[in-house]
Amino acid sequence: MIMAKPKPIQEIINVIKGFDKVLLAGCNGCVAVCEAGGLKEVEILASALRMYFANQNQTIQIDEVSLTRQCDKEYLAEIKEMVPNYGAILSIACGAGVQFMAEMYSEKPVFPGVNTNFIGVTLEKGVWSERCAACGECILASTGGICPVARCSKRMLNGPCGGSSNGKCEVSKETDCGWHLIYERLKTLGQLQRFSVPNDPKDWTTSRDGGPRKIIKEVSQA
Amino acid sequence: MNTLTPSNLEKVLAAGHFAVTSECGPPRSPDMAIVDEKVKEVGPYVDAINVTDNQTAVVRVSSLASCIRIKQLGYDPILQMTTRDRNRIGLQSDLLGAGAWEINNVLCLTGDHQSFGDHPNAANVFDLDSTQLIGVVKKMRDDQKLINGFEMTKSLRMFIGAAENPFADPFEIRVMRTAKKVAAGCQFIQTQCIYNMDKFKLWMKGLVDAGIHEKCAILAGITPMKSIGMARYMKAKVPGMDVPEDIIKRLQGVPKEKVADEGIKMAIEQIEELKQVPGIRGFHIMAIEWEEKVQEIVKGAGLYPRPKMD
Numbered sequence: 001m002i003m004a005k006p007k008p009i010q011e012i013i014n015v016i017k018g019f020d021k022v023l024l025a026g027c028n029g030c031v032a033v034c035e036a037g038g039l040k041e042v043e044i045l046a047s048a049l050r051m052y053f054a055n056q057n058q059t060i061q062i063d064e065v066s067l068t069r070q071c072d073k074e075y076l077a078e079i080k081e082m083v084p085n086y087g088a089i090l091s092i093a094c095g096a097g098v099q100f101m102a103e104m105y106s107e108k109p110v111f112p113g114v115n116t117n118f119i120g121v122t123l124e125k126g127v128w129s130e131r132c133a134a135c136g137e138c139i140l141a142s143t144g145g146i147c148p149v150a151r152c153s154k155r156m157l158n159g160p161c162g163g164s165s166n167g168k169c170e171v172s173k174e175t176d177c178g179w180h181l182i183y184e185r186l187k188t189l190g191q192l193q194r195f196s197v198p199n200d201p202k203d204w205t206t207s208r209d210g211g212p213r214k215i216i217k218e219v220s221q222a
Numbered sequence: 223m224n225t226l227t228p229s230n231l232e233k234v235l236a237a238g239h240f241a242v243t244s245e246c247g248p249p250r251s252p253d254m255a256i257v258d259e260k261v262k263e264v265g266p267y268v269d270a271i272n273v274t275d276n277q278t279a280v281v282r283v284s285s286l287a288s289c290i291r292i293k294q295l296g297y298d299p300i301l302q303m304t305t306r307d308r309n310r311i312g313l314q315s316d317l318l319g320a321g322a323w324e325i326n327n328v329l330c331l332t333g334d335h336q337s338f339g340d341h342p343n344a345a346n347v348f349d350l351d352s353t354q355l356i357g358v359v360k361k362m363r364d365d366q367k368l369i370n371g372f373e374m375t376k377s378l379r380m381f382i383g384a385a386e387n388p389f390a391d392p393f394e395i396r397v398m399r400t401a402k403k404v405a406a407g408c409q410f411i412q413t414q415c416i417y418n419m420d421k422f423k424l425w426m427k428g429l430v431d432a433g434i435h436e437k438c439a440i441l442a443g444i445t446p447m448k449s450i451g452m453a454r455y456m457k458a459k460v461p462g463m464d465v466p467e468d469i470i471k472r473l474q475g476v477p478k479e480k481v482a483d484e485g486i487k488m489a490i491e492q493i494e495e496l497k498q499v500p501g502i503r504g505f506h507i508m509a510i511e512w513e514e515k516v517q518e519i520v521k522g523a524g525l526y527p528r529p530k531m532d
Binding site: 166 | 306310332333334335337338346348349350351352353354357358369385386387390391392394395398399401402405406414461462
């Protein structure tokens with residue numbers, strides 16, 4: 001799931017303060033799960049903004065809508081009739097949703113209300129953690145199901161480095177050493193020999209280093 | 223004597239001597255005079271001089287520029303290269319540059335994370351890791367090719383080294399990790415500063431049992447303690463550093479004005495002890511901002527004069 005964090009409210013205020021009518025659009029996909037951009041967060045953010053502008057004696061109409069997803073045209077099209085009534089759209093979907101909204105309603109300014117962070121999991125209520133760097137060429141089969149690209153701070157492929165201490169990364173005592181986890185898991189699986197095989201330089205063309213990526217599934221196109 | 227390159231360090235090791243290396247950290251301003259001073263201080267007492275590559279992710283005069291200067295001064299430089307700041311294009315380019323200037327030693331490192339340095343908001347690169355960089359250098363030397371297969375008209379003549387920290391966790395993986403670097407082409411290892419002798423010996427035994435010491439020369443890392451504060455700082459703050467309480471106690475046991483002398487004495491004792499450890503082929507003396515003491519340690523440990531190779 002894609003994880004995001006609400007932007008500081010002052011940053012949002014600064015971009016919308018010049019408009020009379022703003023449509024605040026949430027997304028009930030990933031960002032709802034990480035409590036950053038779903039229906040509930042739309043309500044909370046809208047109230048906070050209304051309160052702020054009321055205190056400033058400024059009248060800005062902020063209307064709320066929450067879409068099933070902002071990364072699909074059919075859902076974005078649901079607000080087609082509403083959009084012309086607003087000066088700007090404030091989207092609290094992930095970066096993909098914000099951009100797709102801006103592509104569909106190219107005549108309107110579209111502002112992001114969240115910072116999109118990573119692909120991750122829900123560790124516990126209110127705690128989310130990164131797991132995948134979307135490198136485009138999965139190597140989990142050889143690393144005990146733990147990704148060194150996403151979970152080693154230096155994305156080492158033959159790690160761990162010399163800074164690993166008591167299972168923690170040199171960068172932060174809050175962060176597990178990805179390679180320590182890989183080691184423990186390979187040991188559990190009886191696959192430690194995998195560690196002794198050097199991993200060759202990775203082909204990063206499938207990662208973001210290759211430019212914007214696209215997947216085409218012809219069967220689905222028909 | 224079987225050597226692959228004109229490296230003085232490689233020759234000293236091949237001749238069966240204990241090798242001695244030291245390091246020079248370049249300045250944070252464009253001033254080669256500082257490199258000159260440090261090199262003149264340590265040069266006559268070592269076989270080769272490492273030049274750090276923006277160590278602790280702090281911007282400094284480049285390792286390559288300083289290595290060229292060291293070569294001009296008549297000493298054998300070891301080019302430290304981290305994969306933090308350059309991708310495979312930049313790394314191979316600098317390796318070609320180093321080869322063109324007849325720099326004959328390289329130390330392949332991944333590098334400290336940028337969050338420790340003076341530009342913590344920088345993007346890192348890590349296109350390769352240290353083990354992969356070793357493979358790149360080996361291919362440029364033995365196959366005369368870049369890693370994309372491009373055939374060069376001349377091969378790179380580099381004696382290939384890497385670092386290893388026997389004190390990092392998980393300890394059980396450290397011998398395997400060294401073996402992996404050696405399998406990739408590493409010929410010498412310079413270790414992290416040693417203070418926990420028992421743990422170090424355990425790691426060395428693992429290497430010797432696996433026969434790794436026969437394919438790769440292990441140079442033991444020695445850093446003299448200058449003060450009790452330094453010992454405490456290293457124990458508490460430096461990632462992967464193992465400073466047993468005994469070390470601090472011993473420094474506390476001498477009058478304040480004698481602490482630095484005690485640190486030097488301890489370094490010399492360590493070298494004497496390590497000479498007896500099977501598999502040890504030399505010493506890497508990192509006297510951080512204390513270069514003038516290198517000669518005292520080398521002489522004190524009976525490692526002077528250094529052998530003259532041709």
